[in-house]
Amino acid sequence: MLARSLTAALQGIHGSLVTVEADVGLGLPGLTIVGRATGAVAEARERVRSAMAHCGHELRPRKQVVNLAPADVRKDSPGIDLAVAVALLASHEIVPAAALQDLVLWGELALDGRVRPAAGALVVADTAWRHGAKRLAVAPEAADEAALISGLEVVAVAELSQLVAALRGDRVLPRHVRTAALTEAGARGPDLADVRGLPVARLALEVMIAGGHNLLLHGPPGVGKTMLARRAGALLPALDEAAALEVTKVHGVARGVAARELVRRPPVRMPHHTVSVAGLLGGGTPIRPGEVSLAHRGLLFLDELLEFPRACLEGLREPLEDGEVTIVRASGVVRLPARFQLMAAMNPCPCGYLGHPERACIDPPTAVARYRRRLSGPLVDRIDLVVPVQPVGAELFDEPTAPEASAEVAARIEAARARQRERLVGSGWHANAQIAAEAGAIETLCPLRPAARALLREVVRTRRLSPRAQHRLRRVAQTLADLRAVTGQGRGEIDELELAQAAALRCLPEG
Ligand SMILES: Nc1ncnc2c1ncn2[C@@H]1O[C@H](COP(=O)(O)OP(=O)(O)OP(=O)(O)O)[C@@H](O)[C@H]1O
Numbered sequence: 198m199l200a201r202s203l204t205a206a207l208q209g210i211h212g213s214l215v216t217v218e219a220d221v222g223l224g225l226p227g228l229t230i231v232g233r234a235t236g237a238v239a240e241a242r243e244r245v246r247s248a249m250a251h252c253g254h255e256l257r258p259r260k261q262v263v264n265l266a267p268a269d270v271r272k273d274s275p276g277i278d279l280a281v282a283v284a285l286l287a288s289h290e291i292v293p294a295a296a297l298q299d300l301v302l303w304g305e306l307a308l309d310g311r312v313r314p315a316a317g318a319l320v321v322a323d324t325a326w327r328h329g330a331k332r333l334a335v336a337p338e339a340a341d342e343a344a345l346i347s348g349l350e351v352v353a354v355a356e357l358s359q360l361v362a363a364l365r366g367d368r369v370l371p372r373h374v375r376t377a378a379l380t381e382a383g384a385r386g387p388d389l390a391d392v393r394g395l396p397v398a399r400l401a402l403e404v405m406i407a408g409g410h411n412l413l414l415h416g417p418p419g420v421g422k423t424m425l426a427r428r429a430g431a432l433l434p435a436l437d438e439a440a441a442l443e444v445t446k447v448h449g450v451a452r453g454v455a456a457r458e459l460v461r462r463p464p465v466r467m468p469h470h471t472v473s474v475a476g477l478l479g480g481g482t483p484i485r486p487g488e489v490s491l492a493h494r495g496l497l498f499l500d501e502l503l504e505f506p507r508a509c510l511e512g513l514r515e516p517l518e519d520g521e522v523t524i525v526r527a528s529g530v531v532r533l534p535a536r537f538q539l540m541a542a543m544n545p546c547p548c549g550y551l552g553h554p555e556r557a558c559i560d561p562p563t564a565v566a567r568y569r570r571r572l573s574g575p576l577v578d579r580i581d582l583v584v585p586v587q588p589v590g591a592e593l594f595d596e597p598t599a600p601e602a603s604a605e606v607a608a609r610i611e612a613a614r615a616r617q618r619e620r621l622v623g624s625g626w627h628a629n630a631q632i633a634a635e636a637g638a639i640e641t642l643c644p645l646r647p648a649a650r651a652l653l654r655e656v657v658r659t660r661r662l663s664p665r666a667q668h669r670l671r672r673v674a675q676t677l678a679d680l681r682a683v684t685g686q687g688r689g690e691i692d693e694l695e696l697a698q699a700a701a702l703r704c705l706p707e708g
C-alpha cells in the first residue's frame with residue numbers, strides 16, 4: 198500500500214517540509230529513491246535497509262519505490278533516513294499510517310538501527326511548527342536543540358525499534374523536557390583595563406561597536422592590535438530573541454551537533470589566514486556555513502588581513518554589502534545569512550616596520566606596493582574606520598591608574614545604541630553604519646551643525662573625498678556624537694569636534 202511520512206529539507210537556515218511516499222508494487226525486487234535525492238540521501242537506501250533488518254523488518258521481495266516530494270527541492274541531508282524507514286514500514290503495514298500524521302521525523306540511521314543526530318534540528322523544528330505539525334522525533338542528542346521551539350512536542354528516539362513500538366502503541370515515548378541548564382553569563386574574556394595607552398585605537402574600537410562600523414587596525418608588530426581585537430567581542434550588546442534564534446540555527450546547521458541553548462552572546466570568529474575559501478564563505482556537501490555565517494550578528498576578526506588568499510578577501514564583498522552569502526551549485530543556489538562586523542589587523546608592509554618611530558623598514562618599495570595592492574579598493578571602501586596603532590612608551594606601563602575597563606565602555610556603547618535605535622526607528626536600520634547612501638537619508642539622520650558643515654566642505658576639498666567617502670565620514674561622526682551625548686556632552690548632533698575626529702579615524706597606512 199501507499200504510505201506517507203513527513204521530514205524536511207534544508208536551504209541554509211531555512212527549511213521546507215518534505216513528504217516521503219513509499220509504495221510496494223509489482224516489478225523486480227529492489228528499493229528505489231526518487232525525488233531529487235543527492236549526496237548523503239542517495240546512500241539512505243543502504244542505511245535504511247540495514248537498520249530495518251536489524252530491528253527485524255526485512256523488506257518484502259517486491260518493487261519498493263520511495264518518492265521525496267516536492268521534487269524541485271533539493272534534499273541532501275541524511276536526516277531524512279528516519280522518515281524513509283518509517284514510510285516503508287507503514288507501506289508494509291508494520292506501523293499504522295494514521296500514527297504518522299502531524300509527526301515530522303529527523304534523524305540519520307546507523308546500520309544497526311540507532312538514530313544519529315542530523316545537523317539543523319532547530320531549523321527543522323521551526324519549519325515543522327510553522328507548517329502546523331504537532332510533533333517532531335529526533336535523536337536524543339538533538340532533542341534539546343529542537344525543543345527550543347516552544348509549543349512543538351519533541352520526542353527523543355534512540356533506536357528505530359523504539360519508534361516502531363511507539364507508533365504501534367506498544368510503548369510511550371514521553372515528550373522531551375529540556376535538560377540544558379539556563380546558564381548564559383559565561384566568561385567574558387580578557388579586559389580592556391589591560392591595554393595601556395592607544396587612545397585613538399581604543400576610541401576606534403568603541404565607535405566600531407557603538408555604530409556597527411567595520412574597523413581596520415594597521416601598525417608594526419607587537420603594539421597591541423591583536424590584544425585589542427580580543428577584547429572587542431565582550432563589548433557587543435547581547436542578542437535579542439530573534440537574532441539569538443537565527444544565530445543558533447546557523448550554528449546548529451554548521452556543527453551537526455545540537456546547540457543545547459539559545460546563543461545569547463554575539464559570536465566572535467577568528468579564522469586563521471590559512472582558511473580555505475569554502476571554510477571562510479561556506480560550501481561543501483551538504484552545504485556548511487563558513488566563518489562569515491558563523492559570525493552572523495557578531496564579529497569576524499581577520500588578523501594579518503593581507504595574508505588571506507585573494508579569493509577570500511574578494512569573497513568578503515558580498516556579505517559586507519548584502520549581509521548574506523550566496524553559494525552557487527549545479528543543483529541550485531543557497532543563501533546563508535552573514536551580517537557581521539568586520540575587524541581586521543595588518544602590518545603596513547611585509548617586514549612590519551614601515552612608519553615605525555624607531556625601526557627602519559627593510560622592504561624594497563616594490564614589495565611594499567605589491568603587498569598593499571592586496572588591500573583592494575572595494576574592500577577598504579566598506580571599512581568605515583581605518584586606524585594606525587603605534588607602540589606605546591614604556592613609561593605608560595608604570596602608571597598607577599589602570600586604564601578604563603571593558604564594563605564602562607560597554608555601558609556607553611549600550612546607551613549609544615539605544616539612541617541610534619530611537620533615531621532610526623521606522624527606517625529599517627538599527628545602527629549608524631547601516632545608513633545607506635539613499636537620497637536624503639544621511640541629511641535627516643546625521644544632521645550637521647553649521648561649523649561641522651563648513652569643516653566637511655574643507656575636508657572634502659583637501660582630501661578630495663568621493664560622495665561615498667563623505668557619507669562614511671558622516672556616519673562615523675554621528676556615532677561619535679551619539680557617544681558624546683550619552684555622557685551628557687553635546688546634543689547628539691555632529692559638530693566640528695565629531696567631524697574632525699571622524700576624519701582622524703580614517704587614516705590609511707602611508708605609502
Ligand atoms: N598597549 C599595550 N598595552 C599593554 N600590553 C601591550 C600593549 N601593546 C602590546 N602589548 C603586549 O605585547 C603583546 C603583543 O601584542 P599583540 O599581539 O597585540 O601585537 P600585534 O600588534 O598584534 O602584533 P603583530 O603585528 O605582530 O600581530 C601583547 O600580548 C601584550 O602583552
Ligand SMILES: [Mg+2]
Pocket residue numbers: 422423424500542
Ligand atoms: Mg597580531
Ligand SMILES: [Zn+2]
Pocket residue numbers: 546547548549550551558559560
Ligand atoms: Zn617593511
